[in-house]
Amino acid sequence: MSFSDVFRQLDWEDLKLQIYQKTSLDVQRALRTRKRNLQDFMALISPAAEPFLEEMAQESYRLTRQRFGKTIQLYIPLYLSNKCHNICTYCGFSLDNPIRRITLSQEQLHREALAIRKMGFEHILLLTGEAPGTVGMPYFREALPLLKDYFAHISMEVQPLDQHEYEELISLGMDAVMIYQETYHQSAYAQYHLRGNKQDFFYRLETADRLGKAGIKKIGIGSLIGLENWRTDVFFTAAHLDYLQRHYWQTRYSISFPRLRPCEGEEQPRSLMNERQLVQLICAWRLFAPEVELSLSTRESQVFRNHVVNLGITTMSAASSTQPGGYADPEQKALEQFAIDDNRSASEVAAMIKASNLEVVWKDHELRTH
DSSP states (O other), X not given: OOHHHHHTTOOHHHHHHHHHTOOHHHHHHHHHOSSOOHHHHHHHTSGGXXXXXXXXXXXXXXXXXXXXOSEEEEEEEEEEEOOOSOEETTOTTOTTSOOOOOBOOHHXXXXXXXXXXXXXXXXXXXXXXXXXXTSSHHHHHHHHXXXXXXXXXXXXXXXXXXXXXXHXXXXXTOOEEEOOOBOOOHHHHHHHEEESGGGOHHHHHTHHHHHHHHTOSEEEEEBOBTSSOHHHHHHHHHHHHHHHXXXXXXXXXXXXXXXXXXXXXXXXXXXXXXXXXXHHHHHHHHHHOTTSEXXXXXXXXXXXXXXXXXXXXXXXXOSOOOSTTTTTOTTOOOOOSSOOSOOOOHHHHHHHHHHTTOEEEOSGGGOOOO
């Protein structure tokens, strides 16, 4: 069994209709409930919940402090390569963008690692385009041991792999994998992914199952907000999380909610989400899953990140560069995957967190849960 079996029983249009039919009474019932289910989550992400944002925010704050203490973990993305064999209409790395492609050599990896360590980071997220012939298992076998000498915790966000490959990467020091479906709308997914291995909707959908079976410590899931109706997409994400927690209960989970940002591609958001709605979503996630890590990237503005740091977020990126080699050589010209909105340094973000009466966590194992 895999999540695909659950997914095939879910109807996008029916679930979308259910979300928009939720009433204020449904929201009030969800707020009164101590252990919330998928129907409660549906109410909390519905338009009917928008007038209850203050109450949701207060409960989100309480649950976050109760579970995670007064901590925010910082991490930084490290892009290994912008080579990609896929054509994805929303991504700057898409094969049809005629730009300079870079894959970091071992020497460049050392330089990037040194530059990142000087900023204080111990937790990195490795990312690539999907080019298995260039940045596949042979490359990862060299990169992971090299980077493990520099960092306490390594997460990866790369192309989906087979279970035995994940097992090997775990043995080499990989701690977590982030795998995002982009959108759970199957027919729309095909319109966004025009070429490459990423066209295989179900192989990607079943990646978290392979990770769970491989015994990974942490899995991150989510959808790209803006590709399709965001409320329906995040409900599918919640159904996915619910399934994973029941089947791979020894694994930790994190949720991300990136909004579609400008890039070299031409895709414009089909489903707009304003900042108030993003706050609603963050709070809904915390009320539904008090034990799950919620991550907010530098896609969002510094003003927004300053305001929500206390409302449910447990993990933030800082000082991000989305181009390979961008830390050791910030003046080089290579394609970014998407535009960054919060351009503050790591020390500036850390100062903001401390000013919010929170503790900065640089190592993953220092993140205290209660």
